[in-house]
Amino acid sequence: MDASSLHQKIKGQFGDRVLHFEEAAAQPWIVVATEAIAEVTAFCKADPELALDNLMCLSAVDYPKETPPRMEVVYHLYSYEHLHAIVLKVHTPREEAHVPTVEATYGVANWHEREAYDLFGIVFDGHSDMRRILLPDDWIGHPLRKDWVDPDFYNGMHVKPTQQMAERALGGEKLGVGPFDVTPPNRHVPSE
């Protein structure tokens, strides 16, 4: 099936909860109401004509400059039986982002959703194990958000070298850190 007939089929089942269909894109996508995504994916997998049994990829994208600012969760679905693919998207506000989990339909969503939580701060409601996955458990913040600023300290360690460390390094002391993001003072080092 091509993308528009896939859309027709899903639209016929869910009506208003299918919000938008971007047909002109190279890989067309369907925007679905956030609260309906678990049902939509379950339908996509169970329906014998769609048979989208494989969740190829689940990714989150941050769009702070859109109006209103939003985050998207993107589901790339694929059917091993019919070899067709479709992209589903849901929108969520940037603050207090919540999306229902699709873990019950696709087992692999468990780790993908943990990664999206870890790096974007999107909480997946109903997830069995919503913990960080790549970053340390005591990390603060979600680095792939566009408003991310690197912290100065992590557990008492300097993340970026300070002015003082730069000066000591220029004095010949080997600190084993770098690269320096402070401009080193133009200091005269006497030759021996």
Next chain:
Amino acid sequence: MSSQLHQPYGWRIEDLDTDEMILNMGPQHPSTHGVLRIELRTDGEVVRAARPHIGYLHRCFEKHAESVDYPGVIPYTDRMDYVASMGNSLGYALAVEKLMGIEVSPYVQTIRVIMAELQRIASHCIAVGTYGMDIGAFTPFLHLLRDRETILDLFEWTCGARLLYNYNWVGGLSHDVPEGFVRAGRQFLREFDRVTWPELMELLIKNKIFIKRTAGIGVCSPELAVSYDLTGPNLRGSGPPRDLRKDVPYCGYENYEFEVPVGQGRYGPLGSCFDRNWVRALEMKESAKILHQALERLEKMEKADVREKVPKRVKPAKGEVYGRSEAPRGQLGYYIVADGTGVNPYRVKVKSPCFTAMSIFHVLARGMMIADIIALIGSLDVVLGEIDR
């Protein structure tokens, strides 16, 4: 909110039964193929539950990718799956080319196929060899590394690097193959077909001890494999003959004749550790078949400029693409979003086959013996650099 969600240290002592014990495997365990920590909840020798902890090698690939331009991402992709760098950069180059609508010449495509298949053989040499070593067979590992060395020499000769190549560029290649490459490739294949592969089958794959040790453990049904998005040899070990090179051909793979080996379940239930490894061993032979055809094709072709289509400035229009390719460890997917304003990607997400293979681990490990955990990790063939990215 977040403090409520954090449960950092896994199981608490008071939750355990009297006979149960927590065993930490890794992060410095030699058989975990990298820095992977697995928390095992054991009852004697039996694993009641397992929890993999990843992230020790996290190098913020996706964050880095947003701060460099499109061609600048390629060296970073090399460092994800450092055992099969050619496959990573090929997947990325194909995705960006799809985004920009670049078609590369047949000459470049043929070289890309040759490099990808040589890399597949090299990667499976490591996978199968170290798997044997995990289980106690040391000799096949040395034999396979010897042959991998030949492939690395070919790569070094072509592009100057042994492991991290930066070879597949957006729209082309960094270097043409050197004079005499076809001859050297054929010499390698002759050795591989006549010596290495039969030797591998006799020494390891048909070895009675090896079969008894691996057949029948870690059984994964096809439905479970698809649900957890196992791809590549892991999926084919469970039965479905799904290979992107056949299903959605790229780089002209439709012009080559080769089989897609699948697990047979010959020595136990279908989808066991043995089947996954068996598929890898047979795939090496199929790659050699493709290489014979590709080298012949390359020999007859006229030399062309491999950088002909390389754009001066890679600046795709606003859009997004999900490009995937069959890397040695399975389907490697890149989801690239371009906002059309800058020369940097807006977002690059990598669907790594090892990541999804590791996510099924806790399901397969339940009820296993501790010693079999080693056999299971090896059969999934994970590379931690790609899981953590």
